[in-house]
Amino acid sequence: MAAGTFDDIAAALYAGPPEAFTASRNARAKEIEDAALAAAVKALRKPSVAAWVVNVFAQERAAQLGEALALAGELREAQEDLDAAALTTLSRQRRALTRRLAESAADLAGSRGERVTAATRDAVEQTISAAFFDQDAAAAVASGRLVRALEPSGTADDIRDAVAGTLPTLQPQPPRPRDELQERRKRRDAERQVAAAEKALAEAERALTKEDEAVRALSDSAEELADGIAEVEAQLEKLRQEADRVERDRPAAEQRRTAAAEKKDAAAEAVESAREALDDL
Numbered sequence: 001m002a003a004g005t006f007d008d009i010a011a012a013l014y015a016g017p018p019e020a021f022t023a024s025r026n027a028r029a030k031e032i033e034d035a036a037l038a039a040a041v042k043a044l045r046k047p048s049v050a051a052w053v054v055n056v057f058a059q060e061r062a063a064q065l066g067e068a069l070a071l072a073g074e075l076r077e078a079q080e081d082l083d084a085a086a087l088t089t090l091s092r093q094r095r096a097l098t099r100r101l102a103e104s105a106a107d108l109a110g111s112r113g114e115r116v117t118a119a120t121r122d123a124v125e126q127t128i129s130a131a132f133f134d135q136d137a138a139a140a141v142a143s144g145r146l147v148r149a150l151e152p153s154g155t156a157d158d159i160r161d162a163v164a165g166t167l168p169t170l171q172p173q174p175p176r177p178r179d180e181l182q183e184r185r186k187r188r189d190a191e192r193q194v195a196a197a198e199k200a201l202a203e204a205e206r207a208l209t210k211e212d213e214a215v216r217a218l219s220d221s222a223e224e225l226a227d228g229i230a231e232v233e234a235q236l237e238k239l240r241q242e243a244d245r246v247e248r249d250r251p252a253a254e255q256r257r258t259a260a261a262e263k264k265d266a267a268a269e270a271v272e273s274a275r276e277a278l279d280d281l
Contacts, residue, residue: 006040007165011144014047014055014164018114021046044164050123051146051162053116057105058144068101069142072132098129123149130154139168 009028016024025044032038047055058065075090102125106116116124130150131138136159137150145164160167 006037007143007145009037009041010044010164011055011059013041013044014052014145014147015059017112018047018049018052045147047146048123048148049114049116050120050127050149053105053109053114053120053124054127054141054146054149055144056112057101057108058142060108061104062142064104065101065142068097069131069138071097072138073135075132094132095129098125098132101128126151130159134159136160136167143168 009032013021013025013028025041025046029038029042032041072094075094102121105124105128106121109116127137127141127146127150130152131141133152134154136156137152137154140146140150140159140163143163143165146162147164148162150159150162154162
């Protein structure tokens with residue numbers, strides 16, 4: 001049997017039945033004539049169940065995983081151009097995609113007769129999530145040679161230690177045409193301008209509504225004051241007319257008073273004369 005490369009041998013062993021890993025590894029090492037290669041194969045560590053689930057998925061669903069990882073790479077590059085709302089939407093979509101891939105990987109492992117616990121499923125999801133956030137983690141997952149699960153916060157050394165053999169380099173995605181990138185940025189700037197203009201319009205409409213209410217309140221007050229002024233002016237005119245009548249009637253009243261005073265004086269003199277006549281009797 002041809003020896004093959006160490007990475008190829010490791011990938012085949014890490015996608016085989018977990019319970020048979022040790023026996024398969026030892027048997028494969030015995031078949032290799034190259035002593036150094038045989039020793040390296042014999043030293044392979046048994047993968048965790050979560051790592052095995054990811055390895056099987058990476059090898060049997062390579063196209064599906066590759067498409068997801070390529071999309072993840074584009075999203076990582078696009079993050080710097082996104083606003084807070086878009087980043088929130090992106091994070092939600094990324095979590096949903098991670099969950100779907102983990103479920104697909106668990107279903108594939110189940111079809112091979114392996115019982116996947118909730119803890120294992122969580123570890124698979126964390127491993128795929130790490131691949132979405134880090135290019136080295138993505139390469140580790142795509143290798144199909146994971147020894148243990150990955151953590152999204154894992155360091156470069158952690159990732160390297162989790163892979164048997166060499167850490168492959170993912171094929172870089174072709175850069176977007178410059179004009180497409182420019183158009184995307186122009187559209188983003190235009191959308192921001194529209195959002196700013198809509199915000200300014202909303203503020204102007206609120207200010208106009210407030211001023212409309214103020215004008216209506218002042219108009220109502222002006223009408224009330226005008227009614228009050230008209231009422232006061234009518235009362236003033238009535239008082240003026242009454243004052244004119246009094247002025248017209250006052251000379252005659254004064255004349256009547258003078259005549260009454262003269263009569264009173266004459267009567268007083270008559271009383272005095274009568275009293276004097278009485279005294280003389």
